[in-house]
Amino acid sequence: MVSASSDSKVSEIIELVKSSSEQDIALITKAHDFAREAHKDQVRFSGEPYFTHLFQTAKILAEFGMGPITIAAGFLHDAIEDVGVTPETIRTEFGEEILFLVEGVTKLGQIRYTSNWHTESLRKLFVAMSQDIRVLMIKLADRLHNMRTLASVPQEKQKRIAAETLEVYAPIAYRLGIGRLNRELEDLAFPFVYPDAYEETRQIIEKRQEELALDLEHFHESLRIKLVEGGFANAETSFRVKGLYSLYKKLKRLDMDIEKVYDLSALRVIVGSVADCYKALGIVHAAWRPLPGRIKDFIAFPKPNGYQSLHTTVFTGDGGIVEVQIRTREMHREAEFGIASHLSYKQGLAKGDAAHPTLLWVKRLLPGVGEQAAGNGSVAEAKYSDVPGWIKELVEYQKAHGDKEFEEGLKEDFFRERIFVFTPKGDVVDLPVDSTPIDFAYAIHSDIGNHMSGAKVNGKLVSLDSILKNADIVEIQTKKNAKPNRKWVDHAKTSMAKKHIRQALLKE
Numbered sequence: 001m002v003s004a005s006s007d008s009k010v011s012e013i014i015e016l017v018k019s020s021s022e023q024d025i026a027l028i029t030k031a032h033d034f035a036r037e038a039h040k041d042q043v044r045f046s047g048e049p050y051f052t053h054l055f056q057t058a059k060i061l062a063e064f065g066m067g068p069i070t071i072a073a074g075f076l077h078d079a080i081e082d083v084g085v086t087p088e089t090i091r092t093e094f095g096e097e098i099l100f101l102v103e104g105v106t107k108l109g110q111i112r113y114t115s116n117w118h119t120e121s122l123r124k125l126f127v128a129m130s131q132d133i134r135v136l137m138i139k140l141a142d143r144l145h146n147m148r149t150l151a152s153v154p155q156e157k158q159k160r161i162a163a164e165t166l167e168v169y170a171p172i173a174y175r176l177g178i179g180r181l182n183r184e185l186e187d188l189a190f191p192f193v194y195p196d197a198y199e200e201t202r203q204i205i206e207k208r209q210e211e212l213a214l215d216l217e218h219f220h221e222s223l224r225i226k227l228v229e230g231g232f233a234n235a236e237t238s239f240r241v242k243g244l245y246s247l248y249k250k251l252k253r254l255d256m257d258i259e260k261v262y263d264l265s266a267l268r269v270i271v272g273s274v275a276d277c278y279k280a281l282g283i284v285h286a287a288w289r290p291l292p293g294r295i296k297d298f299i300a301f302p303k304p305n306g307y308q309s310l311h312t313t314v315f316t317g318d319g320g321i322v323e324v325q326i327r328t329r330e331m332h333r334e335a336e337f338g339i340a341s342h343l344s345y346k347q348g349l350a351k352g353d354a355a356h357p358t359l360l361w362v363k364r365l366l367p368g369v370g371e372q373a374a375g376n377g378s379v380a381e382a383k384y385s386d387v388p389g390w391i392k393e394l395v396e397y398q399k400a401h402g403d404k405e406f407e408e409g410l411k412e413d414f415f416r417e418r419i420f421v422f423t424p425k426g427d428v429v430d431l432p433v434d435s436t437p438i439d440f441a442y443a444i445h446s447d448i449g450n451h452m453s454g455a456k457v458n459g460k461l462v463s464l465d466s467i468l469k470n471a472d473i474v475e476i477q478t479k480k481n482a483k484p485n486r487k488w489v490d491h492a493k494t495s496m497a498k499k500h501i502r503q504a505l506l507k508e
């Protein structure tokens with residue numbers, strides 16, 4: 001028997017699996033023992049047994065609520081690639097489904113990065129995602145553990161791995177709504193990719209840290225009292241400090257002026273129902289003056305990745321400003337675990353919650369979810385053949401354009417932060433930060449863009465190059481004989497708008 005490090009006990013993982021059956025426990029244990037034996041002669045850069053990595057990857061998957069099949073595949077994810085276990089062996093020992101997942105992860109792992117690695121790896125990632133989202137979850141868990149241990153990797157490799165994490169994996173975690181994973185990946189990669197910016201950001205925050213903590217503690221106490229007085233004796237409250245990388249991105253947009261960052265720290269209030277969220281918001285606003293324009297209702301208008309919450313920023317009364325985020329327990333779980341919470345959560349899709357946009361999105365992605373495995377009470381892990389729209393869009397876009405443009409388009413359109421603006425009828429249009437009415441018009445329809453004569457934002461006429469802000473109501477005026485102007489290319493942010501404008505100019 002090979003001894004593993006003392007902290008890697010399979011029971012730690014089994015405890016994390018909700019209502020596991022005997023069959024589930026047997027499967028996880030078998031995969032654990034198999035991986036430990038198969039990798040027994042292998043060590044990591046740190047000198048630790050390689051098995052530590054497999055154990056931690058499987059554990060992360062369990063923490064994210066993934067089912068026994070995915071956890072087992074997590075244990076086995078390097079067996080084919082690293083120690084030459086044959087696919088036949090995995091099929092015989094663990095069955096077709098686990099082999100499919102392990103081979104999926106193996107394919108992703110075979111990407112060797114050359115000068116054009118970015119596009120290439122993205123493409124392979126998307127193909128893999130299109131086949132089965134669980135492959136991607138395993139890859140993300142694998143990457144998270146590799147990032148947690150990046151310090152022991154040779155220096156020349158560190159930067160490449162960290163840059164890839166920042167450009168590929170963290171944004172994907174964000175798009176899948178897995179906030180916790182997105183934040184951790186970003187913050188682990190940040191110091192390796194941008195050491196100077198990291199240092200600068202760290203120093204900026206350090207100066208504020210102490211007063212921030214004091215303010216926050218004081219406000220937190222008062223908030224709890226107000227909530228109890230308002231009938232919320234059981235509301236849960238907690239702090240969250242903005243991730244360093246996320247703060248850095250924001251600072252860059254704000255001339256590195258920390259005073260302009262209003263959500264440096266936030267207080268979370270978790271209540272029982274949607275109605276309670278609005279009631280709690282009322283309590284907060286009755287006690288503290290809100291900053292105008294900072295009240296965001298992501299419950300009525302969820303972010304495209306499914307995030308829901310009420311946000312408001314209030315004056316604390318002692319010179320400070322703090323963001324308060326109010327949500328239900330279910331919204332909180334979704335914000336932390338995103339798509340993973342739907343892959344695993346039994347009742348999630350069975351409640352007839354058809355109006356819920358995230359659920360619809362996940363349903364499209366995962367037609368098999370919600371089916372229970374017969375009899376044993378574990379969560380069904382069906383094979384998901386369907387693909388979410390945004391991934392389809394990426395694939396279509398890539399087919400229609402060159403690789404370079406694809407890459408640019410990705411960075412510009414899909415992976416940047418978005419703003420949400422409205423048509424006069426109240427339809428939501430999401431656009432990249434710094435978009436203009438030109439982008440808005442082309443996002444509605446190319447004909448509207450091509451015949452745009454003017455734009456109104458919140459009822460006022462504006463120039464076409466004005467920068468749109470969250471929650472603006474945008475109205476496009478058109479004229480039959482109006483046509484695009486050459487300058488519009490520079491004033492447009494989205495590659496979609498630029499493309500249509502160039503085409504229209506060429507036709508003339």
Ligand code: MN
Nearest residue numbers: 053077078142
């Ligand atoms: Mn691995």
